[in-house]
Amino acid sequence: MKKTYLTTSIAYTNAPPHIGYALELVQADVSARFKRSLGEDVWFLTGTDEHGLKINQKAKDLNMDTIEFCNKISAKFLDLIKELNISNNDFIRTTDQEKHWPGVIKLWGELVANGDIYEKEYEGQYCVGCEAFIAEKDIVNGLCAIHKKAPEKVKEKNYFFRLSKYSNQLLEYLEKDTIKVIPQSRKNEMISFIKSGLTDVSFSRPKDKVEWGIPVPGDDSQLIYVWADALTNYISAIGYGRNDISSYWPADVHFIGKDISKFHLLIWPAILMSLGLDLPKNIFVHGFITVNGQKMSKSLGNVIDPFELIQKYGVDALRYYFLREITPTEDGDFSYLKFQERYNSDLVSGLGNLIARVNAMAKNINTNGFIADNDIVNIATKVKNQRDKAMESFKFNIALSSIWELISFSDKYIEENKPWEKDAKNKEQVIFNLLFLINNIGELIAPFMPETSAKILNKYDGHLFERIC
Ligand SMILES: [Zn+2]
Numbered sequence: 001m002k003k004t005y006l007t008t009s010i011a012y013t014n015a016p017p018h019i020g021y022a023l024e025l026v027q028a029d030v031s032a033r034f035k036r037s038l039g040e041d042v043w044f045l046t047g048t049d050e051h052g053l054k055i056n057q058k059a060k061d062l063n064m065d066t067i068e069f070c071n072k073i074s075a076k077f078l079d080l081i082k083e084l085n086i087s088n089n090d091f092i093r094t095t096d097q098e099k100h101w102p103g104v105i106k107l108w109g110e111l112v113a114n115g116d117i118y119e120k121e122y123e124g125q126y127c128v129g130c131e132a133f134i135a136e137k138d139i140v141n142g143l144c145a146i147h148k149k150a151p152e153k154v155k156e157k158n159y160f161f162r163l164s165k166y167s168n169q170l171l172e173y174l175e176k177d178t179i180k181v182i183p184q185s186r187k188n189e190m191i192s193f194i195k196s197g198l199t200d201v202s203f204s205r206p207k208d209k210v211e212w213g214i215p216v217p218g219d220d221s222q223l224i225y226v227w228a229d230a231l232t233n234y235i236s237a238i239g240y241g242r243n244d245i246s247s248y249w250p251a252d253v254h255f256i257g258k259d260i261s262k263f264h265l266l267i268w269p270a271i272l273m274s275l276g277l278d279l280p281k282n283i284f285v286h287g288f289i290t291v292n293g294q295k296m297s298k299s300l301g302n303v304i305d306p307f308e309l310i311q312k313y314g315v316d317a318l319r320y321y322f323l324r325e326i327t328p329t330e331d332g333d334f335s336y337l338k339f340q341e342r343y344n345s346d347l348v349s350g351l352g353n354l355i356a357r358v359n360a361m362a363k364n365i366n367t368n369g370f371i372a373d374n375d376i377v378n379i380a381t382k383v384k385n386q387r388d389k390a391m392e393s394f395k396f397n398i399a400l401s402s403i404w405e406l407i408s409f410s411d412k413y414i415e416e417n418k419p420w421e422k423d424a425k426n427k428e429q430v431i432f433n434l435l436f437l438i439n440n441i442g443e444l445i446a447p448f449m450p451e452t453s454a455k456i457l458n459k460y461d462g463h464l465f466e467r468i469c
Contacts, residue, residue, distance in 0.1 A: 001041040005248040006032050009256045009264075010049040010092065010233050013073035014058050017080045018296060019304040019334060020257075020289045026322045027286060027396065028255040029086045033447035034391045036087075043248050045237050046081065047092035048074045049230040051223075052131050056212040066212050070095055080306060085315050085450055092237040094214075094229055103236025104214050104229055107275065111228070112217075116162045116274045117203060125151035131226065133202060159204040159222060166270035167198045179269060179279050182394055183329040186258065186285045190265045201267060203228050231268045235277070250278035261285045284394055287331035304334060316449035317343050323396040323448055350407050351441070355456060358410075358434045361419060365431050372436035373429070379409055380440045387444055396448070403444045410437045435460070 008028045011021055025046065032044040050070040059069035074093055081088060094100050111117045124133040129147030133154070138145050171194050173179050174187050181187035204222040207215070213223035232240070238248045256264050261283075269279050288295075291302040309318050321339050324346065326332030383406045390399035419430040442456030 004035045004040045004042045005251045006044045006253050007234050008046040010047040011077050012049045013070050014054045016076045019306045022306045023322050024255050025086050026319050030447045044088045045090045046088045048077050050095040051213040053210045083310050090237055092233045100236045102241035104232045105217055106241035107232050108217050110275050114274050117159050120160050122158045123155040126154040127151040156206050158202040160200045161203040163201050163270050164198045180282045182284045186261050227267050251280040253282040254280050255284050258285050290333045292335045316452045324400045328394055328396050354410055358438050361431050367432040370432035372433050376433045
């Protein structure tokens with residue numbers, strides 16, 4: 001059986017999840033469910049990134065133990081995963097000392113053994129918001145361009161990773177699509193970034209500045225910085241540092257947001273090269289969600305709570321909106337107006353109405369012994385092929401629009417054939433064809449809307465419909 005390993009990025013637990021985080025989960029989930037439907041042996045990982053200064057400070061502000069705070073926020077992410085009907089096989093937390101830490105410690109040791117870690121006195125502008133040293137070009141009028149706060153001038157000893165050493169290899173792997181980046185524009189961004197010159201990156205912070213993290217092996221005065229900690233989750237979760245990972249590694253797809261593409265396209269592959277591990281096959285980069293055209297922010301008061309939406313409209317309505325309305329690799333917008341429009345036109349009037357009509361017509365009709373007409377089977381097969389092709393290239397919106405063409409076709413088929421005007425035998429054939437169509441629509445939407453799909457298919461449990469899926 002083909003093994004497929006999919007991951008999302010791990011969510012930073014300094015605040016409860018918002019709707020943007022739900023997008024990535026749903027995109028990865030629909031891919032995982034689709035791959036399983038093809039009979040692949042899928043392992044789907046998600047989790048939470050729980051170290052760093054911001055989390056520590058937040059916990060202190062709330063007068064909580066840091067781990068207690070992490071437990072609380074991580075549990076909220078798990079709640080969302082459950083509410084969104086995400087089919088993950090595993091959930092990794094970077095505070096997990098049994099599962100995650102051995103991988104990080106092994107990784108650090110390997111990087112050191114390969115001569116890729118060195119010590120350096122470093123002086124730079126540090127932004128607490130970014131949790132990183134920031135470049136001069138990102139400082140505008142003395143303030144961090146993102147956080148609008150003055151960075152601190154910091155001089156400290158750090159361990160550095162020799163990212164620059166891997167420049168040529170990274171360039172080659174990206175140019176040759178050894179790591180396939182979706183969309184290609186993100187790859188081109190990275191290629192020009194590499195060509196402008198890569199510098200080595202800080203892989204540790206002094207413990208007196210950041211107290212919440214994994215200690216550097218052999219140097220208790222330093223903690224391992226996010227890159228060698230968080231990114232490692234993709235291998236620690238499947239056993240790196242504890243056992244053999246070759247049955248699932250390399251990952252088939254990392255699903256990530258555009259804000260962290262640099263770390264996944266440059267630092268992570270360089271780490272893997274140093275470890276002598278294979279590179280991930282695909283890196284899928286999604287955009288951000290705006291609300292009514294504006295960036296989501298607490299100060300604007302436009303943060304959308306995914307739990308509320310699910311409670312009001314059901315999980316499948318939210319999954320459908322994300323996958324249908326938003327171009328997978330671009331920024332997308334959320335508004336209640338657009339959400340309700342999609343909900344009413346596509347789900348209530350489109351899918352819901354068709355199912356209700358066909359079910360009503362099929363009452364008291366004996367369809368035993370019928371088989372679907374050729375042209376009906378052909379159009380369903382054509383739509384399935386279109387859906388599969390779109391799914392293989394992560395075009396979830398195109399996949400759904402193909403399925404909705406089958407819904408429109410079915411509506412038109414009813415209008416054109418008017419089963420209520422036909423004699424008994426022809427009427428039964430038309431209705432059988434319609435039952436065939438809605439059963440296959442039920443199968444085709446399964447990865448996108450698992451609950452709705454099950455409702456459609458369960459109704460016909462025990463009936464024999466040739467399904468093309
Ligand atoms: Zn900043």
